[in-house]
Amino acid sequence: MSRRIWDIPGGIHPAENKQQSLQSGIIAANIPTELIIPIQQHIGAPGKPCVEVGDNVLKGQVIAGANGFVSVPTHAPTSGEVTAIESRPVQHPSQIDGLCIVIKTDGDDQWVNHSAINDYQSQERSYIIDAIRQAGIAGMGGAGFPSAIKLGIRPDTKIEQLLLNSAECEPYITADDSLIQERADEVIAGLKIMQWLVQPQETLIGIEDNKPNAIAALKQATADSNIEVVVVPTKYPSGGEKQLIYLLTGKEVASGGLPSDVGVICQNTGTAYAINRAIHYGEPLISRITTVTGDAITNKGNYEVLLGTPVSTLLSQADAKFDKTSRLIMGGPMMGFSIHNAAVPIVKVTNCLLAPTKKEIPEPDAEQACIRCGSCTQVCPAGLLPQQLYWFSKSNELEKAQHFNLADCIECGACSFVCPSNIPLVQYYRFSKGQIRKQEAETKKADQARERFEFRQARLEKEDREKEEKRKARAEAAAKKQAAKKAATAENTAASESGSTVSAGTESTGNTATTKLKSTWASATKRWKDAEKALKVAEKNGNDHIDALQKKVGQLKAKADNAKSLYDEAKLANAENADSSSSTSNLTTPITPEQPITPQQPATPPTNDPMQVLKQASADDFNTWKAAQQKVQEAEATPSDGVDIELLRKVEAEAKEKSVASKTAMKEARAKEKEAMQAKKAVEDPTKQLKLDAAITRTKAKKALKALESLGEDHASYGALKTAYEKAHTAAENAELALKAAEEA
Amino acid sequence: MSEDLSAIFSLVSMAILFGSLLGYAAIKFATEDDPVAEQIDALLPQTQCGQCGHPGCRPYAEAVANDEDEINKCIPGGEDTIHAMADLLGKEFIPLDADESDVIDTPVVAYIREDECIGCTKCIQACPMDAILGAAKQMHTVIVDECTGCDLCVEPCPVDCIDIIPEKQTQQTWVWTQPNGPGVSPGEMIPVRNIA
Numbered sequence: 042m043s044r045r046i047w048d049i050p051g052g053i054h055p056a057e058n059k060q061q062s063l064q065s066g067i068i069a070a071n072i073p074t075e076l077i078i079p080i081q082q083h084i085g086a087p088g089k090p091c092v093e094v095g096d097n098v099l100k101g102q103v104i105a106g107a108n109g110f111v112s113v114p115t116h117a118p119t120s121g122e123v124t125a126i127e128s129r130p131v132q133h134p135s136q137i138d139g140l141c142i143v144i145k146t147d148g149d150d151q152w153v154n155h156s157a158i159n160d161y162q163s164q165e166r167s168y169i170i171d172a173i174r175q176a177g178i179a180g181m182g183g184a185g186f187p188s189a190i191k192l193g194i195r196p197d198t199k200i201e202q203l204l205l206n207s208a209e210c211e212p213y214i215t216a217d218d219s220l221i222q223e224r225a226d227e228v229i230a231g232l233k234i235m236q237w238l239v240q241p242q243e244t245l246i247g248i249e250d251n252k253p254n255a256i257a258a259l260k261q262a263t264a265d266s267n268i269e270v271v272v273v274p275t276k277y278p279s280g281g282e283k284q285l286i287y288l289l290t291g292k293e294v295a296s297g298g299l300p301s302d303v304g305v306i307c308q309n310t311g312t313a314y315a316i317n318r319a320i321h322y323g324e325p326l327i328s329r330i331t332t333v334t335g336d337a338i339t340n341k342g343n344y345e346v347l348l349g350t351p352v353s354t355l356l357s358q359a360d361a362k363f364d365k366t367s368r369l370i371m372g373g374p375m376m377g378f379s380i381h382n383a384a385v386p387i388v389k390v391t392n393c394l395l396a397p398t399k400k401e402i403p404e405p406d407a408e409q410a411c412i413r414c415g416s417c418t419q420v421c422p423a424g425l426l427p428q429q430l431y432w433f434s435k436s437n438e439l440e441k442a443q444h445f446n447l448a449d450c451i452e453c454g455a456c457s458f459v460c461p462s463n464i465p466l467v468q469y470y471r472f473s474k475g476q477i478r479k480q481e482a483e484t485k486k487a488d489q490a491r492e493r494f495e496f497r498q499a500r501l502e503k504e505d506r507e508k509e510e511k512r513k514a515r516a517e518a519a520a521k522k523q524a525a526k527k528a529a530t531a532e533n534t535a536a537s538e539s540g541s542t543v544s545a546g547t548e549s550t551g552n553t554a555t556t557k558l559k560s561t562w563a564s565a566t567k568r569w570k571d572a573e574k575a576l577k578v579a580e581k582n583g584n585d586h587i588d589a590l591q592k593k594v595g596q597l598k599a600k601a602d603n604a605k606s607l608y609d610e611a612k613l614a615n616a617e618n619a620d621s622s623s624s625t626s627n628l629t630t631p632i633t634p635e636q637p638i639t640p641q642q643p644a645t646p647p648t649n650d651p652m653q654v655l656k657q658a659s660a661d662d663f664n665t666w667k668a669a670q671q672k673v674q675e676a677e678a679t680p681s682d683g684v685d686i687e688l689l690r691k692v693e694a695e696a697k698e699k700s701v702a703s704k705t706a707m708k709e710a711r712a713k714e715k716e717a718m719q720a721k722k723a724v725e726d727p728t729k730q731l732k733l734d735a736a737i738t739r740t741k742a743k744k745a746l747k748a749l750e751s752l753g754e755d756h757a758s759y760g761a762l763k764t765a766y767e768k769a770h771t772a773a774e775n776a777e778l779a780l781k782a783a784e785e786a
Numbered sequence: 787m788s789e790d791l792s793a794i795f796s797l798v799s800m801a802i803l804f805g806s807l808l809g810y811a812a813i814k815f816a817t818e819d820d821p822v823a824e825q826i827d828a829l830l831p832q833t834q835c836g837q838c839g840h841p842g843c844r845p846y847a848e849a850v851a852n853d854e855d856e857i858n859k860c861i862p863g864g865e866d867t868i869h870a871m872a873d874l875l876g877k878e879f880i881p882l883d884a885d886e887s888d889v890i891d892t893p894v895v896a897y898i899r900e901d902e903c904i905g906c907t908k909c910i911q912a913c914p915m916d917a918i919l920g921a922a923k924q925m926h927t928v929i930v931d932e933c934t935g936c937d938l939c940v941e942p943c944p945v946d947c948i949d950i951i952p953e954k955q956t957q958q959t960w961v962w963t964q965p966n967g968p969g970v971s972p973g974e975m976i977p978v979r980n981i982a
Contacts, residue, residue: 081957135960410968435967465965475961482959483831490832490934493915494842 044271047291049284051420052276053455055212055375057251061341062215062334067223068344071358072119076144076349078104079131082388083179084186085111090142096123099153101325103175104142113177113187117153118327118347121146130385132371134378141386144349155323166238167193169320176319177326177389181311182206182280183372185390188312192238194301201304202290203241205232205313207248207255208273208280211373214393216330217310218252219343225258228310231317232268239306244268247285251275277375278453282307284422296449311392331387333359335396337366346387352394353383361396367404370395374402375454409462417456417466423449427456431466434473439480442473450474534563558611562604568661569597575654589706593658596699655710659703666696731780738773745769822875823851829870830860834914835936837861837884842914850875858883862890862936893953894935900925902947909939909948 081087088105092098098117105115121144128138161169174189194200205228209217221228236244246263248256250272259270273279273288283294285307292303300307311329318324327348334341339360346355352369370377371385373393387394417427425446433442450470457466572594673689745766827847838859840846849855850871857871858880865882872879882889898909898918905923917933920926930953940948953959 131957133957133960134962135955135957137955137957137960139957405971407971408965408968434964462968468962468965471962472964479959479961486934487830487832489932490834490915491827491843493917493932494832494834497914497916 044269044289045291046271046273046289047287049276049279049287049422050424051422051455052278053420053458054275055277055458057275058213058334059215059218059251062213062332062343063219065342067219067330068340068342070344070346070350070355072146072148072150072347073350073354074146075124075351076118076121076146076347077129077131077141077351077384077386078115078118078144078349079129079139079141079386079388080105080115081131081139082115082185082348082390083113084184085109085113087140088112088115090126090140092123092126092142094123094126097121098123098144099151101153101155101327103325104144107174111187111190113174113179113189114325115142116177116325116327117144118349119144119146120149120151130382132380132385132388132391136381155325157323158320161234161320162237169234169238173316173319175325176315178312178315178319179326179389180309181315181329181389181392182309183376183390183392188308188316191301191306191308192235194239194306198301199304200239200241200301200306201243202286202306203232203236203239203244204285204289204305204307205244205246205310206280206282206285206307207246207252207259207310208285209252209310210249210275210277210280211375211393212277213334213395214332214373215334216332216343216392218255219332220310220314220330221248221252221255222258224314225255225262227317228313229259229262229266229268230321231313231315232308233266234316234320235306235308235313236268241306245289246270247273247279247289249273249275249279277455278422278451281422281451281453283451296446326389329387329389329391331355331391332393333396334393335366335370336398336401337362337396348388349386351383352380352385352387355387355394356383356396365398366396367399367402368397370397370402375458376452405465406463408464411462411464414461416459416461420455420459422453422455423451425450427466430473431464431469434469437476439473439477443477447473447477534567558604558608562601562608565597565601565604568658569594569601572597572654572658589655589710593655593703593706596662596703597658600699655703655707659700659707662696662700662703666693666700669693669696731776735773735776735780738769738776742766742769742773820848820851823848825874826850826871829863829867829874831862831867831934833862833934833936835862835934835938856880856883862934864889864891890935894937894950895930895933895953896928896935896937896939897949897951898926898928899947899949900927902945904945904947906944908942908944912938912942914938 080090086109089108090105092102092104097120098104099120100117102117103114104117104123107114123142124145125141125143127141127143129141129143130136131139131141133139158164158169158172170189170193173192174187178188179185180188180191207217207221209215232244232246244267246259246268248259248270250256256270256272263270271289273285278284279288282300286292286294286300286303286305290303290305292305294300294303294305315326315329319326328345329348330343331346332343333355338356339362341359344355344359352371356363356369368379369381369383371380371391371394372378374395374397377393377395411428411431413428415428417431418425421427423446427450429445430442430447430450433439433445433447447470452467452470454467457464460466572590576590576594669689669692673686673693676686676689823844824847827844830843830847832843834842836842838846838855838861840849840855840859843860846855846859850857857875857877858868860867861882861884868882869879871877896909896918903920903925905920905925907920907922907926909926910918910920914936915932915934917929918926918939919929935950935953937950940946940950
C-alpha cells in the first residue's frame with residue numbers, strides 16, 4: 042500500500058532548468074589562493090574569532106568559536122596562514138560588509154588531528170549532538186539554523202516522523218540531487234545517525250518525482266532499512282519545511298510554532314551528509330556542494346567547494362562569461378538575491394550560484410498597479426492573502442499586515458511569479474517584516490531606555506535625599522553648638538549681674554516684658570562696662586581718641602541707668618498688676634519705650650579694640666533710635682490709653698541725638714585711626730625692605746663663595762667667579778649697614 | 787404591603803452588599819499610576835530629550851493624559867507616534883509640531899571625539915540615560931547601545947567635541963526598502979519575476 046500524499050495549497054510550476062547542471066558528476070573545486078570565511082554563516086549569534094593574524098592554521102581547525110546557544114563554530118577549510126581578520130563583502134542582500142577571517146592557503150591541504158567517532162550508538166546522545174555542534178553544522182538548505190539545536194530535543198518530546206528534505210523544488214538547483222546520485226550511502230548514514238538521535242516512529246525521505254536517478258539511488262541505499270522514500274509530485278515550493286511536512290504527514294505546523302511541536306523533525310540532505318562526515322570521519326563542515334549554473338557559465342555543474350572560496354574563483358573555474366551575464370544570483374532564482382561583488386565568499390548555506398544571461402533572466406519590467414485578479418491568493422502555499430498583505434505593506438499598515446499573518450509568509454515568491462502586474466510582492470513583504478522587526482527593536486530599546494532613565498532618576502533622588510539628610514545633621518550639630526555657646530554666655534552675664542541688684546525670684550515670676558527689660562538693662566550695663574574697659578586700655582596706651590571714648594562711656598552709663606530705672610518701674614507695675622488679668626498686663630508693656638531695644642543685640646563679647654566699641658555703640662544707638670521712632674509711629678497710628686505719646690516722642694528725640702553723636706564720634710575715631718596706621722606703616726616699611734635686601738645679598742654672597750670653593754684655583758672661570766663673589770659680598774655688607782642706620786633712625 | 791417591604795429590604799441589602807464590595811475593591815485594587823499615562827508612555831520613544839517641552843517622556847505622557855498638551859510634540863517619535871497616540875486616545879491626527887530641520891529620520895547616536903575631550907564630566911551629568919562613561923580629567927565615551935541620540939550632551943560640552951551622528955547600520959539592523967511602486971522597475975534584488 043502506497044503512502045498517502047497530502048497536497049499543499051497553491052504552488053507553481055516554473056521551468057525547472059535542472060538538466061544543465063546535471064551533465065557531469067560532482068566536480069572538485071580548486072583551492073583558491075585566498076579564503077574569506079565570514080564568522081556569520083548561520084542564523085544566530087556570529088562566532089568569536091579565536092585565531093590571530095599571522096597564525097598558521099590547519100585544515101579543520103576551529104578559527105571562530107560558537108558565541109552563545111544559537112551559534113556554531115567555524116573551521117579553517119584548508120591549511121594556511123591567517124592574513125587578516127577584517128570586514129569584507131559577504132553574502133547579505135544589504136551589501137553591508139561582515140567580519141571575515143582571511144586565510145592565505147599554502148596548498149598543502151594538511152589536516153588537523155581529527156578522528157571519527159566509532160560506534161556512535163554506544164555513546165551518550167548529548168555527546169553526539171555536541172559533536173555535531175562542534176563540527177559547525179548548520180541547516181544547509183538555505184536558512185542555516187544550527188542543526189544540533191534542532192536535534193537536541195527535550196527528552197519528553199516524542200518525535201513521530203523524521204523527514205529528510207530532498208525535494209529541492211527550486212529551479213536550476215541540483216546540489217542535493219547530485220549528492221544523492223553519487224553519495225546516497227553517506228547521506229543515508231547521516232540520516233541513520235539522526236534517526237538514532239531522535240528515535241522517530243518512522244523516517245521518511247521526501248523527494249520530487251523529477252529526480253528519477255536520485256530516487257533510484259535512495260531506494261537502493263535504504264533497501265534494508267526502515268527508511269521510506271516518499272516521492273511527491275513536482276511543484277514549487279514543496280521543499281519548504283512546513284510544506285514538506287504537510288505533504289508527507291498531513292500535519293500543519295502552527296503559526297509561530299516549530300515542527301517538533303507536532304512531533305516532526307525535518308533536515309536537509311546536505312545536512313545529513315555533513316553529519317555523516319562529522320561523526321564517521323571526524324571532519325567538520327568545511328565544504329559543500331554548490332550548483333554553478335546559468336547560461337553565462339560554460340562548465341555548468343555541481344562543485345564541491347571549500348567554504349570561503351570567493352565567487353569569482355569558482356566562476357573562473359566554471360569558465361563564466363562575465364560579459365554575457367546580467368547579474369549574479371546567490372541561491373535559487375526564486376528565493377535567492379543578487380550579489381554585486383564577485384569577491385563574496387561561498388558559505389554554508391550557498392546551494393546555488395546562478396549567472397544567467399540577459400536573455401535568460403532579463404531586466405524586470407516596470408511595476409504596474411494591482412488589478413486585484415487574485416492569482417497570488419491561488420498560488421500562495423501558506424494559504425495567505427498576498428494581495429491584502431501587499432496593500433497593507435504598501436500603506437505601511439503594519440498592524441493589519443500582522444493580523445493577516447504576514448509572519449507566516451515563507452517568501453517563496455510564487456505570488457510574484459504569477460503576478461500579471463509585475464509587482465515585486467516578496468520585496469513588499471520583506472519590507473514590512475523588516476519594519477515590524479525594526480519597530481520591535483525600537484520598543485525594546487525604548488523599554489531599556491525607560492528603565493535606565495527611571496533608575497537614574499531614582500539614584501539622583503536618593504543622592505539628593507542623602508545630601509539633604511547630611512546637611513540637616515550638620516545644621517543641627519551647628520545649632521546645638523550655638524545653643525551651648527549662648528547658654529554659656531547667658532550664664533556668664535547672669536553671674537556678672539546677680540551680685541548687683543535683682544533677685545532670682547522676681548525673674549522667674551515676672552512676665553516677659555519685665556524679663557526683656559531686665560535683659561536690656563543687663564546688656565546696656567555690659568556695654569557701658571565694656572566701653573569703660575576700652576577707655577582704660579586706651580588711656581594706658583595713650584591713644585588719640587580718648588575724648589570720644591570718654592564721651593561714649595558717659596552716654597552708655599546714662600543709657601544703662603535709664604534701662605535700670607525703666608526695669609524697676611516695670612517691676613513695680615508688674616507687682617501692682619499681679620492680680621489683674623494677663624491681657625491688661627500685656628497692655629501695659631507697650632508703655633515702656635525702651636522695650637524695642639531688646640531684640641537688637643545679643644551680648645557682644647568684650648573687646649579691647651576701641652574702634653570696635655565705638656562702631657558697636659554707634660550701631661546700637663542707631664537701632665535704638667529707629668526702634669523708638671517706630672514705636673512713636675505705632676503709638677500715633679493707634680492711640681491708646683496706656684500709651685504716653687509724649688514720653689515716647691521724647692525718648693525718640695533723645696535716641697536720635699545719641700545716635701548722631703555716636704556716629705560722629707565713630708567717624709572721627711576712624712579717620713584718626715587711619716592716619717595713625719599710615720604713619721606707622723611709613724615708619725616700618727623702609728626697615729622691612731632693607732632687611733629683605735640684606736638677607737638676599739647675604740645669600741647671594743654665600744652661594745658665590747660656595748661655587749668658588751668647589752672650583753680649583755686653576756679653573757678657567759675662577760677669576761671671573763672670584764670677582765662676582767667679591768661684588769656680592771660688598772653688596773651684602775652695604776645692605777646690612779643701611780639696615781642698621783635705618784633701625785637706629 | 788409585606789411584599790413591598792421585602793422588595794425594599796432585599797434591594798437595600800443588595801445595594802449595601804455590592805456597595806461595600808465595590809468600595810473594598812476600589813481600595814484593594816487601586817492603581818497607583820495613571821493607566822492612560824502609562825499607555826502613552828509606552829508609545830513614546832523614551833529618548834528623554836525634552837524637545838516636547840517636558841522634562842522627559844513620562845511627564846509629557848502625563849500632560850497628554852491630562853489633556854494639558856497636544857499629541858504632536860514628540861519630535862523623535864515622529865508621525866508614527868502621533869498616529870499611535872491618536873488611535874489610543876481617540877483623537878484626530880495632527881501634524882508634528884516642529885520645523886522640518888528639527889526632524890531626523892534616521893536613528894542617531896552621540897559620538898565623543900575622544901582626543902578633544904578634556905574630561906569635564908559635564909556631558910555625563912547631562913545624559914538622561916547614564917550612557918556616557920568617564921571620570922574627571924579622563925576622556926569620556928558614549929555607550930552606543932544605550933544612547934538614544936537625545937543630544938542633551940552636546941550643549942553642555944565646553945569644547946564642542948560631541949557630534950550627533952547617524953547610527954551605523956549593520957546586517958542586523960538593515961531592512962529591505964519599500965519598492966518604488968507602479969511605473970518603476972523593481973530592480974534586480976529579487977529575481978523571481980524574471981524567470982518564466
